[in-house]
Amino acid sequence: MSQNNVLKGVFLVALGATSYGMLATFVKMAYTEGYTTAEVTTSQFVLGIIGILIINAFQKIKHKENVVKASPKNIFNLMLAGTSLGMTSLFYYLAVKYIPVSIGIVLLMQTVWMGVLLEMILEKKLPSKQKVVAVLIVLAGTVLATNIINNDITLDWRGIGWGVLAAASFTTTMFTANHVATEISSAQRSLYMLLGGAVIVFSFALFTQVTPFNLNIFVKWGIILALFGTIIPPMLMTAGFPLTGIGLGSIVSAIELPVSVMM
Template sequence: MNKYMFMVFAGACSYGILSTFVKLAYQAGYTIEELSVTQASIGFIVLSTLTLIQGHHKKSATGSIPTSAWLYLLLTGSCIGMTSYVYYLSVKYIPASVAIVLLMQFTWIGILLEWLLFSKKPTAIQFVIIGVIWVATIMASGIAGTQNSHLPVIGILYGLLSALFYAVFILINSRLKYAVSSLTKSSVMIMGSAISLIIFTGHQLVAVHHFNIQLLKWGAFLALFGTIIPPLLFASGIPKTGHFKSSVLMTVEFPVAMCCSWLFLNEHISMLQWIGVVILLLAIVGIKRKNA
């Protein structure tokens, strides 16, 4: 594994640990509104600062964002912000190991969105793989057994909604191609994330009383591993690694999240679930390969 592949791998691992530590933050008494807004705000401040520093040292290399691109970048950032928000909400109601299974449904949801919006009809093989993903999801979530057979519907719906937002984020982001630095692009997107979260949760933030140094520590941790490290690693690694290899490497987010929930939250994961995880990963790799 060369250094660029390792960057993509490490970025995906960084994403994978988030659900577990959000659940730990819940146990410490913090709310989803506090965590998501603090994470996005700290991430925006750090990325904007890095962008300014880069612009100071490379005045002619950073480029500028066309006016027409601002709206799309902010919209893309809003999608990733809402992905985190509803994903964290799902973790509040269902095990983290199940929430990550639902999030991974973005793969086939993205294909259906391309079909609906751009008339890009899935192939017969893709339909088969989508069916395999559904079966593997039932296995990996534990719904087929007794451990997670009575999950709250609201948690499942939040998990699927996070997958929808993530699919929209990837779809929009894949169609944005401007000659600007990855730092500049990332900082504008995270600005959109922070703005959307503040607007969406502002009325609830007024009533909370947990704005303290411990919240800043949780927010900084989540921002580091969810808002700062992955975009920077992906921006450097993905162009050198290529779309297909990057897509395959990024599926490591799934087993990392499952392992973290098992190690830190003591969530039970049956053998049937692990088999479902393996099948789901193979299906995701297959569907990515058909899209490569």
Template sequence: MTRYILMVFAGACSYGALSTIVKLAYREGYHAAEISFTQALLGMAVLWLLVLLREKIRFRVNWPLLWTGAAIGLTSFVYYLSVRYIAASLAIVLLMQFVWMGILLDWLLFKQRPGWLQIVSTLLVLAGSVLAGGVLKETPGAADPAGWLTGVLLALGSAFLYAVFVVANSRYGNELHPLRKSAVIMTGSTLGIGLVNLHTLATQPFTGYGLWKWTVLLALFGTIIPPVLFAKGIPRIGAGVSAVVMTAELPVAVIAAGILLGEQLDAVQWCGVVLILLAIAWLKIGKRSS
């Protein structure tokens, strides 16, 4: 059990670096559609290449996994859009709402009732998210109420899509090798992002080769390493526990922003980071003991 929890934890930490990389790409003039699409496309290509090196190709459409991939692809795209309207600190906290959404979906759809350990860990994680995200020092929507509301709805939408991905990943395609499962998921992700942004991608050509330096980093940390780790770990520990462990993304995002973007972290935010990590560690220890 500990091994698979650590896999999901490592995948979440890898995801945590994405928001900082995206901000750096935004500074050079790139937009959400081209960033998210090229990220998914490169990740899909690399994963299928690894599958081909390992086994013979078998053409078989796995619709549940394709829809699972579309969910995680659109999670990234919708989240990238949300940070245009609201502070990144608020957006990441709203994204963390996928924890209770995922537990609730697993309960409603598959009758997996959460235990007290999951419930308490979830409450601690959500409290830590509010502190770590610096929401308490933000002034919500004073300058542009309509834009602020749009950003909040987009961030909550990305949280719901993330929850769908976690639950679906724990249920479908578990008979496949993690590499093949990840490749199919990333195919769905690429198709989902491409279809939603078809007009934008067709009418606005990519703005230069400089995009690919960010694409390589985003693909490595977002569409190559995490899908393989999640494909192996999430089915073993379940959607509920995975949802809590995957909140490790937030502390990594906050720390990476502090180091690479120069964003200042105050004592309250550090307390939130520590609280999230303690909640995850407590959940892991409790699961191991039980």
């Protein structure tokens, strides 16, 4: 793969991670207004799917016959892979319900070493020294940037558990973005992955939402959550990860940390 393609992949993954880094703050703000996890995730995925459908429609009109259509096997595999996208959102949003955003992002950043480890297992070779050093720097920087050592924080183990699960699920999402149906457009891949994630999110909402669903969430927070959570990141990451690989891509995705801290 050419150096230009790798750099392009790094740029796309970095932009996607930057967008994703803004999410936790918006979710916390929605929580303070009384919205539930089910309402937050449902609005995000519903509006996200609508947005991706519009993007696919424009691409189909623009490229017409040149668009490679997804096969039934592609659709099934992408929807199955997309369940990890839904679980990442649920686990991460549940985590920041119990712990500060700074701790949540530290836990999500465990995808850095998880991604490198997964790549090592799949490719059956040790990671390069550069990747190992990069992982150590990112993890050390994560701790320093969030200042968790000097903060007197009482941690809720429910939040820790959900955060670790979010990291594991996000690592799975990065793997699928790098391997599944890479021959079709990123817009199509994002759509079917979102549909798979929606199955998880809607099931969660169905079984946990005990109060009447507050439809105001769609207007108040749904659009911004969809834009920064289910439209921009999947589109850019499904386009970028096949160019960077899991290991490098997971390291680059750590850029969401400074974004989250600044937010």
